[in-house]
Amino acid sequence: MIKTEKELIIEFTDKNSEVLIEIAKFIHSNPELGNQEFLSGKALGSFLKKHNFTVTHNIAGHETGFTARKVSSRPGPKIAFLAEYDALPEIGHGCGHNLIGTASAGAAAAIGNIIESLGGEVVVFGTPAEEGGDNGSAKASFVNEGLFDNIDAALMFHPANKNSVTQKTQTVEPVDIEFFGKTAHAAGSPEKGINALHALIHFYNTLHSHQTGKFKNLNIHGVITDGGKAPNVIPDYAKARFYIRGATSNESREAVNTIKDILTGIDKAFNTTSKLTYFQNRVDHFVLTPEFDKLFSNIYEDYTGLTIEKGQIKPGGSTDAANVSHVTPVIHPYLSIGDSSLTGHTTEFADAACSEKGFETLLLAAKLLSLTALELYKDSELLEKIKNDWNKRIDSQK
Numbered sequence: 001m002i003k004t005e006k007e008l009i010i011e012f013t014d015k016n017s018e019v020l021i022e023i024a025k026f027i028h029s030n031p032e033l034g035n036q037e038f039l040s041g042k043a044l045g046s047f048l049k050k051h052n053f054t055v056t057h058n059i060a061g062h063e064t065g066f067t068a069r070k071v072s073s074r075p076g077p078k079i080a081f082l083a084e085y086d087a088l089p090e091i092g093h094g095c096g097h098n099l100i101g102t103a104s105a106g107a108a109a110a111i112g113n114i115i116e117s118l119g120g121e122v123v124v125f126g127t128p129a130e131e132g133g134d135n136g137s138a139k140a141s142f143v144n145e146g147l148f149d150n151i152d153a154a155l156m157f158h159p160a161n162k163n164s165v166t167q168k169t170q171t172v173e174p175v176d177i178e179f180f181g182k183t184a185h186a187a188g189s190p191e192k193g194i195n196a197l198h199a200l201i202h203f204y205n206t207l208h209s210h211q212t213g214k215f216k217n218l219n220i221h222g223v224i225t226d227g228g229k230a231p232n233v234i235p236d237y238a239k240a241r242f243y244i245r246g247a248t249s250n251e252s253r254e255a256v257n258t259i260k261d262i263l264t265g266i267d268k269a270f271n272t273t274s275k276l277t278y279f280q281n282r283v284d285h286f287v288l289t290p291e292f293d294k295l296f297s298n299i300y301e302d303y304t305g306l307t308i309e310k311g312q313i314k315p316g317g318s319t320d321a322a323n324v325s326h327v328t329p330v331i332h333p334y335l336s337i338g339d340s341s342l343t344g345h346t347t348e349f350a351d352a353a354c355s356e357k358g359f360e361t362l363l364l365a366a367k368l369l370s371l372t373a374l375e376l377y378k379d380s381e382l383l384e385k386i387k388n389d390w391n392k393r394i395d396s397q398k
């Protein structure tokens, strides 16, 4: 009897389940910070190479980024899977990105196995540094390089404490604020100095005093990273690093303009020179595509016999997958790897990302993502409907 494409996908994932779990374990036991994920990127790249993908490392200014492609000789859609594999300082894979990268690679390989008959192309984007840091949020760099321009849709999943559809996420304006002044003897001739730390502290307080007014819809958090070297020297330099998060890019970008005005005012008052710079890519808000999420929900419910949460939970975080959602329809559903008390960015979450339940979810995610993609290859009307839904949402933001 001829097997259906769906059966072939499930069979492929089952056959490769041990290999996929080994890769997820390997990435978990070698946690690498953003833009340093050499071993993790290689592990995923090698797996895809074995399955006849053309793999290129070092992408869009990210040495640990990669692309992996498999093309059919027949025309068809270009569907992408987004792979993340960076860890957090101290707690390793406390966000479970070892499962994200592996599930996306597994899903792509399952599609790759039948791409010749489906037509089109399957792509994996290995995108470093989702957690940010210097030159972080690589998906933004991939978007800026135009790597998603011909992609019809993109998929990934994120481990969580529940099962839900894609959620709205906040923007991030990741900025460094620096003040430049002039040193002087703090007791002998303070009047000859220009105190950069005073200016910075005034800025810090001004920013937070606006939290109940002008910036009340924003989530602003920062740290002072340089406040001078010695108490008897007037600091000529002070620096702080902030994340300014908002519901939309318009809102947070507008806030950055206001902050520039605040800095100008402070420079006048304190005689300092200030500088605002982005220390990593800015992160967009998520453009949801409900038709795409509906497809995933249906496949989830069909396959598991369970229901998935379809509502929106209060947004708390941000993800650079949102940047991709501004150039192509994206789903970023959440699948549970533990009970409801589990919270992200903790050692407990890192443990769950290397547990039996975690690996079970990894294989489920790989299957659900590839089954969802399969529908996009097979049903051009459905793909069109999803793209129209996305277009409407993008237009409404202009």
Ligand SMILES: [Zn+2]
Residues within 6 Å of the ligand: 095, 131, 344, 345
């Ligand atoms: Zn995270």
Ligand SMILES: [Zn+2]
Residues within 6 Å of the ligand: 095, 096, 097, 130, 158
């Ligand atoms: Zn994450």
